[in-house]
Amino acid sequence: xxxxxxPIVATLCLAGCSDDPSWRTTDITEIMPPLDFALIxxxxxxxxxxxxxxxxxxxxxxxxxxxxxxxxxxxxxxxxINQLDEDVRDEVQVLFVSVDPGRDTPExxxxxxxxxxxxxxxxxxxxxxxxxxxxxxxxAYEYExxxxxxxxxxxxxxxxxxxxxxxxxxxLARDSHSPQDxxxxxxxxxxxx
Amino acid sequence: xxxxxxxxxxRRTLLPALSLAxxxxxxxxxxxxxxxxxxxxxxxxxxxxxxxxxxxxxxxSDETISxxxxxxxxxxxxxxxxxxxxxxxxxxxxxxxxxxxxxxxIEFAPKGHHLMLMRRTQEVxxxxxxxxxxxxxxxxxxxxxxxxxxxxxx
Ligand SMILES: [Cu+2]
Numbered sequence: 001x002x003x004x005x006x007p008i009v010a011t012l013c014l015a016g017c018s019d020d021p022s023w024r025t026t027d028i029t030e031i032m033p034p035l036d037f038a039l040i041x042x043x044x045x046x047x048x049x050x051x052x053x054x055x056x057x058x059x060x061x062x063x064x065x066x067x068x069x070x071x072x073x074x075x076x077x078x079x080x081i082n083q084l085d086e087d088v089r090d091e092v093q094v095l096f097v098s099v100d101p102g103r104d105t106p107e108x109x110x111x112x113x114x115x116x117x118x119x120x121x122x123x124x125x126x127x128x129x130x131x132x133x134x135x136x137x138x139x140a141y142e143y144e145x146x147x148x149x150x151x152x153x154x155x156x157x158x159x160x161x162x163x164x165x166x167x168x169x170x171x172l173a174r175d176s177h178s179p180q181d182x183x184x185x186x187x188x189x190x191x192x193x
Numbered sequence: 194x195x196x197x198x199x200x201x202x203x204r205r206t207l208l209p210a211l212s213l214a215x216x217x218x219x220x221x222x223x224x225x226x227x228x229x230x231x232x233x234x235x236x237x238x239x240x241x242x243x244x245x246x247x248x249x250x251x252x253x254s255d256e257t258i259s260x261x262x263x264x265x266x267x268x269x270x271x272x273x274x275x276x277x278x279x280x281x282x283x284x285x286x287x288x289x290x291x292x293x294x295x296x297x298x299i300e301f302a303p304k305g306h307h308l309m310l311m312r313r314t315q316e317v318x319x320x321x322x323x324x325x326x327x328x329x330x331x332x333x334x335x336x337x338x339x340x341x342x343x344x345x346x347x
Contacts, residue, residue, distance in 0.1 A: 064238075067245040067310070068276045069283045071238055071344035072303040078345055111240045115343060140282060149270070151243075151311060158283045175278045175304065 023171040023188070024181035025162075032161070032169035035059070037133045039097070042110035042122035049167055052121075055093045056190050059161045061139060063100035063154045064112045070096075073175075077160070078116045080183045088190050089119070091165075097133060098124040099141040100154050137161060162186070165193045227254035228335055235310065235323050235339040236303075236347055244268070244317065246308030246325060246339055247301045247347070252293040259330035260291045267323045269312035276304050285309075290330060303347055319343050 035049045035057065058077060062070035074096060081092055096113050098104035101124045104112075109122025124130075134141060139157035146152040158175040162185065170189055173182045233248040252258050263271040273288045283304075291306065293299050301307050308325065317323060321341040326334050 064240070064242050066285070067236070067243040068274070068285065068307045069304055071236060071245070072347065075344040075347065108240060112238055112242065115238050116345065149312065153285050155282050155284045157281055158278050159281060174281065175283065 023185045025171045025173040025177045025185050028161070028169045028172045032172075033136060034169065035163045035167040036136065037097075037123075038129055039123040039125035039133070040106055042106045042113060042124075044106040047123070052093060052095065053167055054165050055091050056165055056186065056193065057163045057167070058092070058094045058186075059097060059137075059163070060094065061097045061099050061134065061141065061157055061159070063098055063156065064104050064108055065100065065151065066154065066156075069158070069175075073158075073160070074113070074116045074120065076179050077182070078120070080179050080186060081117065081119055083183055084186065084190070091190060091193075092119055092186065094120045096120060096122050097130065098122065099130060099134065099156050100143075101125060101127060101130060162189060164189060227252070228258060228329075229253055230327070230335065230337045233325075233337050233339040234347070235317075235325075235341045236344045237317055237319065237341055238344065241313060243312075244310040244341075245303075245344075246271075246310060247303065248337065248339070249298055249300050250293060250327075251298040252295055255295045257292055257294050260293070260327055261289065261330050262328040263308055263325055264328070265310060265323060265325040267313060267315050267317055268310040269314055271311070271325065272309045273306070274309045275306050278304075303344075317341055319346075 035052070037049050039047060041047045060073060060077070062073070074094070077094055081089060084092065096109070098109060104124050106122070106124060109124055113120040113122040139159055141154055141156040144153040144155065160173040160182070162170045162172070164170055171185050229251040231249050233246070235244050235246050237244040250260070260273060262273060265271050273291060274285055275288055276283060276285045291299060299306065319341055323339045323341055324336060325339055326336050328334050
């Protein structure tokens with residue numbers, strides 16, 4: 001009798017959990033709104049969030065003059081994507097949203113994101129359009145005083161937001177989450193859709 | 194034998210007999226033996242974005258050393274920085290000094306301590322080598338060759 005229980009419980013859990021995955025990172029399905037924005041892409045074209053429906057979408061906010069955190073975060077996301085099976089890799093895209101539109105022109109962004117892989121797109125725009133998006137996901141960024149060259153540091157959120165192919169918020173990864181956790185959740189999200 | 198004592202000894206006994214160039218050479222030799230920098234990589238992307246310098250520094254001397262700055266002919270400015278997460282925000286700030294105790298090591302690594310190398314004075318591409326001179330509080334210096342890599346290789 002005892003032996004029979006385990007497989008039954010495991011089966012029930014698999015069935016019951018598939019609609020409501022428990023993420024290794026943070027669940028945001030109930031607390032964050034669907035992806036919505038009006039920005040400029042890295043070809044200089046005006047785009048809205050609808051243009052990015054149909055793929056699992058990761059969104060990260062940063063700036064290209066960031067030497068350490070942004071390149072490392074994007075590089076690790078790129079390596080997570082490369083660990084996905086080849087046939088699902090092009091069902092994933094990463095949107096790198098600049099919080100420094102004064103320096104991050106579409107040309108600058110295109111050259112920058114190109115180093116990380118074909119899944120990456122840079123987005124920039126008017127400050128108020130970028131702020132509409134950062135406010136929507138309750139994230140902050142702040143500029144520091146410029147130095148003698150006019151260079152300035154931008155402190156910004158470490159959050160990576162994941163959306164399903166219809167743009168519904170799914171999970172949020174912080175700097176403290178490992179690439180393996182993000183990879184696991186990304187696989188779960190892709191298999192859902 | 195540590196750097197400071199070596200330097201003092203050289204000054205006291207040999208200075209009158211040595212040219213400035215020879216003195217500098219003596220200092221550099223003493224220092225290279227006492228401070229060991231390994232795995233020096235310069236992470237760079239296309240365009241005029243700043244690079245990040247990562248390395249491991251071991252203080253084999255018997256005195257605390259203090260890294261206070263760096264220079265490179267390939268960049269207009271180099272700063273010692275630290276990134277850290279605080280309340281979900283990534284912050285980056287310049288450090289005046291990084292102290293390393295005798296026998297201890299410090300790792301300059303992604304999302305932590307790094308050199309920030311700004312405004313290229315020449316083309317810098319993945320696969321190149323870039324010379325960087327580390328500067329310490331006692332005015333001594335240490336030349337280090339960094340391998341230029343893509344952040345995707347880190
Ligand atoms: Cu920095």
